[in-house]
Amino acid sequence: MADFKDLLQSADWKTEKHVPVIEGPDRIKKGELLKLDISVGKQITHPNTAEHHIKFIEAYFLPLGEKFPYQFGRFEFNTHGESVQGPNTSTIYSEPKITASFKTEKSGVVIAVCYCNIHGIWKSEKEVTVE
Numbered sequence: 001m002a003d004f005k006d007l008l009q010s011a012d013w014k015t016e017k018h019v020p021v022i023e024g025p026d027r028i029k030k031g032e033l034l035k036l037d038i039s040v041g042k043q044i045t046h047p048n049t050a051e052h053h054i055k056f057i058e059a060y061f062l063p064l065g066e067k068f069p070y071q072f073g074r075f076e077f078n079t080h081g082e083s084v085q086g087p088n089t090s091t092i093y094s095e096p097k098i099t100a101s102f103k104t105e106k107s108g109v110v111i112a113v114c115y116c117n118i119h120g121i122w123k124s125e126k127e128v129t130v131e
Helices: none
Strands: 020-023 033-040 054-063 070-076 097-103 108-116 120-130
Touching: 020 108, 020 120, 033 054, 033 108, 033 120, 054 097, 070 097
Parallel strands: none
Antiparallel strands: 020 033, 033 097, 054 070, 054 108, 108 120
């Protein structure tokens, strides 16, 4: 059986539509709000249909020198064109894009994880320095 860590896929988001993109400042001041935009399919659009979609994005922060990350958000995308008439008959399609904010007094790494119902689990990271 595979370890969970071996199931996490990563790549350059500019060439792979499943990789979460974390956008926000590289540096913040102590006590300042860290505002982040996290999306999937920034450069190459992800289809987000009933058959092929991003189900969720989870966001974590791992402070420098600590063993475990803090989950600061889990965002589910539950509408992918489905309706009682069948797949892709609705006019509502979720877009895997979120904005989240938190404060920290330590530098560390933001980790974003998303799940595609066909292509599995994808992750990316962004270092943030607190001055």
